[in-house]
Amino acid sequence: MTRTLLALLASLISTWAVAQPLPNSKHSDPIDRFYQIDQWWPTPNDQRTASGSPGPDYWQQRADYDIDVTLDDKNQRLEGVSRITYHNRSPHTLGYLWVQLDQNRFKPDSDSNKVQSAPNPSPRMSFRAMNSIFKRMLFEGGYKIEAVTDSKQQPLDHTIVKTMMRIDLEKPLKPGQSFEFHVNFSFNIVNAKLMSARGGFEFFEKDKNYIYEMAQWFPRVVSYTDYTGWQHKQFLGRGEFTLELGDYVVRINVPDDMVVAATGELQNAAEVMEPAWIERLAKAKTATKPMFVITPDEAKENQAKGSKKTETWVFAAKNVRDFAFAASRKFIWDAMGVEVDGKQVLAMSFYPNEAEPLWSQYSTEAIAHTLEVYGRYSFAYPYPVAISVNGPVYGMEYPMICFNGPRPEEDGTYSKATKYGLISVVIHEVGHNFYPMIVNSDERQWTWMDEGLNSFLQYLAEQEWEENYPSRRGDPEKIVPYMRGSFQRPIMTGSEEILQFGDNAYGKPATALNILRETVLGRELFDFAFREYARRWKFKRPTPADFFRTMEDASGIDLDWFWRGWFYSTDHVDLAISDVKLYQIDAGDPDQAAERKRKQREEKEPTLSQQRNKDLRKRIDWQPGLKDFYNSAEYDELAVEDSARKSFQKMLDDLDPKDRAMLRRTTNFYVIEFENVGGLVMPVIMRIYYTDNTNELVTYPPQIWRQNSKSVKKLWVTEKEIARIVLDPRREIADTEESNNHWPERFIPSRFQLYKSNRSSRNPMQKDRAKKKAEQKPEEKKD
Numbered sequence: 001m002t003r004t005l006l007a008l009l010a011s012l013i014s015t016w017a018v019a020q021p022l023p024n025s026k027h028s029d030p031i032d033r034f035y036q037i038d039q040w041w042p043t044p045n046d047q048r049t050a051s052g053s054p055g056p057d058y059w060q061q062r063a064d065y066d067i068d069v070t071l072d073d074k075n076q077r078l079e080g081v082s083r084i085t086y087h088n089r090s091p092h093t094l095g096y097l098w099v100q101l102d103q104n105r106f107k108p109d110s111d112s113n114k115v116q117s118a119p120n121p122s123p124r125m126s127f128r129a130m131n132s133i134f135k136r137m138l139f140e141g142g143y144k145i146e147a148v149t150d151s152k153q154q155p156l157d158h159t160i161v162k163t164m165m166r167i168d169l170e171k172p173l174k175p176g177q178s179f180e181f182h183v184n185f186s187f188n189i190v191n192a193k194l195m196s197a198r199g200g201f202e203f204f205e206k207d208k209n210y211i212y213e214m215a216q217w218f219p220r221v222v223s224y225t226d227y228t229g230w231q232h233k234q235f236l237g238r239g240e241f242t243l244e245l246g247d248y249v250v251r252i253n254v255p256d257d258m259v260v261a262a263t264g265e266l267q268n269a270a271e272v273m274e275p276a277w278i279e280r281l282a283k284a285k286t287a288t289k290p291m292f293v294i295t296p297d298e299a300k301e302n303q304a305k306g307s308k309k310t311e312t313w314v315f316a317a318k319n320v321r322d323f324a325f326a327a328s329r330k331f332i333w334d335a336m337g338v339e340v341d342g343k344q345v346l347a348m349s350f351y352p353n354e355a356e357p358l359w360s361q362y363s364t365e366a367i368a369h370t371l372e373v374y375g376r377y378s379f380a381y382p383y384p385v386a387i388s389v390n391g392p393v394y395g396m397e398y399p400m401i402c403f404n405g406p407r408p409e410e411d412g413t414y415s416k417a418t419k420y421g422l423i424s425v426v427i428h429e430v431g432h433n434f435y436p437m438i439v440n441s442d443e444r445q446w447t448w449m450d451e452g453l454n455s456f457l458q459y460l461a462e463q464e465w466e467e468n469y470p471s472r473r474g475d476p477e478k479i480v481p482y483m484r485g486s487f488q489r490p491i492m493t494g495s496e497e498i499l500q501f502g503d504n505a506y507g508k509p510a511t512a513l514n515i516l517r518e519t520v521l522g523r524e525l526f527d528f529a530f531r532e533y534a535r536r537w538k539f540k541r542p543t544p545a546d547f548f549r550t551m552e553d554a555s556g557i558d559l560d561w562f563w564r565g566w567f568y569s570t571d572h573v574d575l576a577i578s579d580v581k582l583y584q585i586d587a588g589d590p591d592q593a594a595e596r597k598r599k600q601r602e603e604k605e606p607t608l609s610q611q612r613n614k615d616l617r618k619r620i621d622w623q624p625g626l627k628d629f630y631n632s633a634e635y636d637e638l639a640v641e642d643s644a645r646k647s648f649q650k651m652l653d654d655l656d657p658k659d660r661a662m663l664r665r666t667t668n669f670y671v672i673e674f675e676n677v678g679g680l681v682m683p684v685i686m687r688i689y690y691t692d693n694t695n696e697l698v699t700y701p702p703q704i705w706r707q708n709s710k711s712v713k714k715l716w717v718t719e720k721e722i723a724r725i726v727l728d729p730r731r732e733i734a735d736t737e738e739s740n741n742h743w744p745e746r747f748i749p750s751r752f753q754l755y756k757s758n759r760s761s762r763n764p765m766q767k768d769r770a771k772k773k774a775e776q777k778p779e780e781k782k783d
Contacts, residue, residue: 033681033709037560037568041545047226052549053536060541062087063221064246070253070310071212071327076201079186082218083151087178090224094173098224098232099165102216103187105235106141106195111162112237131194139188139195143219146184156181163235165219183219192392196237199403202392204330204352209303211328211352211391213403216241220322223442227543233444239495240443240450243321245539253312254327257305259294261333261350261387262325263400264317272313277333284335285344290364294333296353303329303352317399319382319539321440324398326350326389334360338368341380345371351390358408358422363388366426366465373461377527378434378534386433388426395425397432404429420470427465428458439534440541447495448567449544452509459510476734479503479511483572483678484736491567492544511734512566519683519732520562520702521555529554561702565680573733574678576740577686577725578711583669585662588651590644598638670716672725672743674704678736681705684712687729690720697729 044050046057064087069080088094105112119125148158148167157168173179189212192200199215223231223242231242252260260272269278280293294302306329317323330352337344349363367388371381387401394405406422408414434457436443436450443450459474472478482488482503489499491509498504517526532554533547548563565571586593606614620626629635652660674684684700704712716722727741735741739748 031709033564033679034561034703034706035564036558037564040568041548042227042543048543048546050549051553052533052546052551053553054540057091058540059089059091059226061089061221061224061244062246063244065218065248065250065323067218067248067250067323068253069218069250071214071255071258073210073255073258076189076191076210077186078189078214078217080218081182081184083180083182084219084221085178085180086173086221088173088175090226091175093175094169094224096169097167097173097179097181098222098230099167099183099219100216100222100232100235100241101143101145101160101163101165101219102235102241104142104160104163105237106139106187106190106197108137108139108141110142111234115236139190141188141190144186145219146186147182148184149182151180151182153182164222164232185219187217189214198393198396199324200392204354207303207330208306209329211326211330213324213326213389213391213393213396215324215393215396215398215403218323223541225442225541228442228445231442231444233496235444236496238498238501239445239447241322242442242444242541243440245319245321245440248317248320248323249314250316250323250325251312251314252325252327253310255307255329256309256311257302257307257329258327259302259329259331259333259350260313260315260325260327261331261348261389261401262313262315263320263323263398264315265384267314267316268312272311281335281346284348285337285346287336290334290336290347290349290360292332292334292360293348294331296332296356299330299332299353302331305329317383320399321437322398324401324403326391326401326403328352328391330354332356332360334364336364336368338371338386340371340375345381345383346385347371347387348385349388349390354410355390355407357412358406358414358419359390362419362423363390363404363426366423367430369465370427370430370461373464374431374434374457377457377460377530378439379531379538381433382438383433386430388430395429397429397437399433399437402426402429402432416470423465424458424462424472427461428454431457431461434534438539439537440539442541442543444495446492446544447498447501447505448491448509449542449547451505452491453513455506455510456513459514473507473510474514475731476511476515477731479507479734480736482507483734488570490569508566512562515682515733516551516559516562519685520559521557525555525557561681565682569680571679573680573682573735574676574737574740575682575684575727575733575735576675576677576737577672577727577743578675578740579671579673580722580725580743581671583671585665585667585669587663588648590640590648594638594640601638666719668718668721670718670722671713672716673711673713674727675711676705676709677740679709681709682733684714685728685730685732687726688716688718688722689724689726690718691723692720694720 042048046055047059049055064085066083067080069078071078086097104110107113145158145160145165148156148165150156156170159166159168167181169179190197190200191203192213193202199213199217201213202211204210221244223244225231233239248264250262250264252262254260266272269281277293280291284291284293315325331350332353332355333348333350335346335348338347347364347367349359349367351359351363367386371386375381383400385400389401389403390405390407391403392405393403396403404422404425406418406425408418431454432450435441435454441449455473459471462469462471462474482500487499489497489504491504491512493504495505517523521529529551533542533550536550537546544567548559552559620631655663681702683702684704685697687695687697689695698716700714704714725743728735739746
């Protein structure tokens, strides 16, 4: 009997642990969520290895720029000439070159304008929105390409294809050769306060001055890569840029009372800066907190001049993939030194008096903080300067310089949202120096590779700024509303086809990486693997497969299930406790069995029929001779016979002491059934609460779902009695439905508000929500 009992127990444990249903059961799942997805990725080769690192034959093109440009402050126009030296480091012979003409997006007949969805003017529309419509219709945007020539000023055949230009070469450009060509260009600058743009101007009515933030302003060579050839997908406004690294020398001619901030280092400070500014800037290099180079009062004096004379600011930058600049009479300038890997980096901010007192307190400090935190998780910042500029663009990034928009109210006060909006957008945009300016991913194809990774590191940096920093993204519970919703596409969707851009390209990948770090791999393994990826691909161009392979290679963990679920699908996390059963050892003692049955019988409430039939006149009570022993008070149907006791005792006598002790155990065997409702497999994390007021956290790895990704049972053996169980108690896996995470079932209340039926009024909470909605997400204001 004992051997039979133990065999049955072992069988139960084995069955509960495996929990593999029959193929035709209602829980069967035709999708193998642990299917190895290597075949979805490009085949490894000598350019990109199976480990995710650059191979021995990895190559990358290069383009150097020498540019002269003039800013026309009277007509808000830019004109210049770009002398480009293209270096063919590929093993291929090239018959033509492609150049990006991003300003052509602003032509009235551009695809970008044509594919815009219609606004909803009902029931009302803002003046800004209406002005934007008219401005877009009437604005004469786009490049005027005056000439395309070789280094000897001989014209080159070229064809403009919307936002791209093909330059046909007289002689094929062989591997190892270089080719110099010149492009003369001009265009009208966009009013970035009226039209959604990554660069443009802002006009200040009170003092009749401008702030110019110039980006995508010169024709730039298209990237030519081993994985896609020429990356010349047309620019519609959302999918950003894929560019070649190179050295720049840029001469910017502006009115002589303007101050210019730009990518790179200023080469002629003595010619364009006041002696006092030069002296202060030198002191700022060793300052431990931001100090003014141009004071607020000096900025006010500058903006009042209105000089018609011009001067040229000369900047040089090495090994950058782009160049941007800002210019204005209104700039205050502050700076401080940041020690990075034994070298001093100048963190600097440029902003008008309208940005005070917020900017002098937080902008440059946020730059320094970003360089320090990102450096720990990636690599030491390699450039000499890092700049934040306040102007019309809410948030955009370029090598060594970024544009950030939050400002206080006119009276100098600011909300909590504005304060943390500024700190966050500075961290985010400065962080883009690492991704994608240095880890040079293809933004035109895979937005998440820079925005998602950068948003993840932004979250880490924010949490090191202060305790309980109000991060908008990173914590898994923040992505739940998006994951629960519809109209989604996978993270791996092309940049121009993404739905719900901010959540898809920023929030979801940032959350996925946080879960990978905190819950799946752990901080030590994740941080090592992530740093390895950053350092492998520093100043190189990774693809998604390179990232995925590196993370697995450096962590030693198979993560195909994770990439498949989070990056290639729109599944969501919804794990549920569907059932809990309790089993206990039946020792076979007939007296104990009888007592259990007697107790169960006494605890049962009589059925409805039993209650109603109790007062019926019973035949046996008035008809003599119907009663016998079984109707007497002496009869007990649960009475134990001596033969049963003797049989039980004989069984005990045949057992060894260990077996007899096992029969006396009061151990509880709980079989807990979990269901994967959402489809995205994740670790099962539960906290078990016992009736003695103790609890413990239990984690099962995601491989628990490997044989059936829909349903699984686990056996939990304890001497204690379970009071309740909670799934995902620390909200670490982005579970979208809390109500099914509890056993016994627990109701999660939803609340509703009452209001007076006055349609013209709003209650305070509605007003607050409207205000929050008006404060648009920084990254989604890019375009």
